[in-house]
Structure formats: C-alpha cells, structure tokens
Amino acid sequence: MYSRHATVVLITLSLPISVFAQSHRITNTADAVLVASVGLGTLTPGSSATPVATQVQFRVRSRQAGGYRVDCQASFTTTAFAPVAGGTTVSASDVGVGITSVTPASGVLLPRADVISAGFNYDPSTKSAVNGLTPFAGAASGQATLADLAAGMKILSGNKVDNNINTGGGTTNYLTITIKFAVVPQYFTPANFTSVVTVTISNGP
C-alpha cells in the first residue's frame, strides 16, 4: 500500500514538469545549458567610429500552440580602478544590444511569424559613433542597450516552432538566435564591467 500511494503521489508531482508538460526549451548551440560568456575585451579609445562587438548564439524550441516569447533581464556592474574625477564611467546605456538573426532549422513549422521587439531589431556593430560618442539611443529610438533590459523585457516572440522540443544530434526543430553586443571605446573611467543577461522562454506572445 505504501508503494502504491507513493507512486501515485510521485506521478502526480512529476506530470507538471515532465517532458509531456514542458513546452519550451532554450539551449546553447550544442543543446546544452545556455551559460555563455562573451568578452568585449580591452576597450582602448582610438579614432575609429566603429563599435567593438561580440555575439552569442542560442537555440529556442517551442511546441506551445500559442507560441513563445523570449525575455531578457540584464544586470550591469562596474569595478573602477581609478577615481571618476568628473568624468563618465561606462554604463549599461553605452552597450548596444540587438538581435541580428533568427534562423529556423530545416524542420520547423512554416510559415514563421517571429517578431523581434521594437528597438532590438538592429545590428549594433554597424552603428557609427558620431563625434566619438555612444551611438545607441535606446530601444524607444530603435537602438536598444543593456539599460533597456534592466527591468526585464520581451525581445522576441513567435508562433509554435515545432511539434516537439527534443534536443540532440539530428534535431531540426529549433530557431537559432544571434544577439550582438557592441560598445564604442572611449575615455571612460578605468574600470572592468560585467553584465549578466538572463534569457527566459515562456508562453507567447
């Protein structure tokens, strides 16, 4: 009797989080847990108007009939190693962020109706600095920055991707998302900076 009851309880608890209940999945491009680190390097100011950029790619799977949405929330911390002394320290609003591609694998459902949120549909690495200053005006102006993600924000949504969210070799049921980050090297306060961007997929839109 103990075993029977335990089994019933266990199955009852398992169902909501089982593969049969889960509708979305977000992974890196090797289908493993998405824990990526991308470096913009040492940003020595020069004369160039071209931002320094880096990118990350990950996979999105969804079999939710109502589609999916991807939200991002970003923290931003700096560790200065010289006084600010009346100058400016690099901030989240100096780092442009945009989705540069949403690429469906061969097996996804068509037609696609993936929508990049306003302000994130651009390549920040192609924005030229004017007068050597940060060229990103924020999501409301079409050039999102990490500051727009401080409180969390939807960056992408779309219709059902496939009928399953299986992972592993040979699967073709995902979208590959490419996000770029860019910054113009300037005479900011000497510092290191770190931004942790948490990416979450849930029911759309």
Place this chain on the structure above:
Amino acid sequence: MKQPGTMKFVFILGVIALLAQTGLAQTTGTVTVTGTTPTAVSVTNASDAALSTTVALGSLIPAAGGSLIAGSVQARLRSNKAYTLSAQAASLNISNPAAADGGSSITLSDIGFGITAVDATGANVATGHTDTVVSLFNYSSGFPAVTNGLTPFVAGTNATLNDLTANTQILSGSRISAKGNIATNNNFVLLTLGIATLPQYFTPNTGFSTTVTLTIAAP
C-alpha cells in the same frame, strides 16, 4: 504476491522520469558580457593625428631691436585619469658650422621653450578639470623682453631647450576627458607650446635642429 514488486518497479520508473525531466527543464539561460575600459592617454596634433611637426625659425639674421623669432605648436591631450606631460630635447645638431674664432655658437640655452596657453573648455572635458604648468615652463604671459640684444632667457627662471636634456615634466593635471574618443572634438586640452630665439651674431651655420619628444602618462 506480484503486486509489491510491480509497484516497486513503477515507483523507480517514476523517480527516474522525475529526475530526468527535471534536469531537462531548460527555459532559462545566462549570457555574461564583460569588458575593460583601460587607463588611456593620448597626445595628438590639432587634427587628431599623430603629433609630428616641424617648427622652422628660418634664417636668423641679427638686427637692431629686441624681436624674438618665435614659432608654436598645438597639441591635444586626452586622458581618463590624472596625467603628466613631459618633454625631452635631443642635442642640438648644427650643420656646417664655421670656425667659432672665439665667438659663441647657438646652443639649446638660446632657444626658449614653454607653454603659452592651455585651453580646457570643451563640453566633454571632465567636470572640475585643472591643469598645472611647471612654473619654469609657464610662458602664458609671453616670452621675456630682450635686453641689449642678447638671449633673454635666464637659467632657472625662463625655460629653454637646455632644461629638457633629460625627460622633464612640464605640465600635469586631473582627468581630462569625460568620455568620447580621439575623434571627439570637445574632450581634450588644447596645449600651445611656444619656441623662440633671438637672432644674434652667433657662429655661422647652414642650419640647426633638435627634436623635442612629448610624452603623456597617467601614473
């Protein structure tokens, strides 16, 4: 008799299923973006290119009066930290000198050198920025007056190139640039350096030259 065994099997299967699916619940991920804004300084010409310029004092023919022959160089300084500017002059190279015959040849001590102006009024200059010119090199009030047709620069009071035979600090200041890069048109200190000498009956030559090297640092 079979039921307990069957239930045990189902139970274990349930545990396996639970653990497996819990582990696969990948609906979030993290991307960490890092970077460094390093200590940075620069000295450029007034067009934001490398500073490499020639100041020609011309043919120095002695005349009556006390007019110095002068030239100037402008440089833009940028830094994201307190800075120092130093200068060093190479030995004076004299071409085809005639015999001195008991007279004097031009020397580094006959060529005044110093800072005649410091402009830090750009909108992207750090708030509260200050500069301090080493007093010996401070010619903001102009070069000294000529007396009796002789070099007017007094050692220890009025700097000459002879004070730069070793790398010597001539200027320092607080952080200059609030932000922006080397192309930014309002985040720098515009420095004007003056060079002057008095034409005299020095030993004839066909030319003289020296190279002054400026170095900005953020110690």
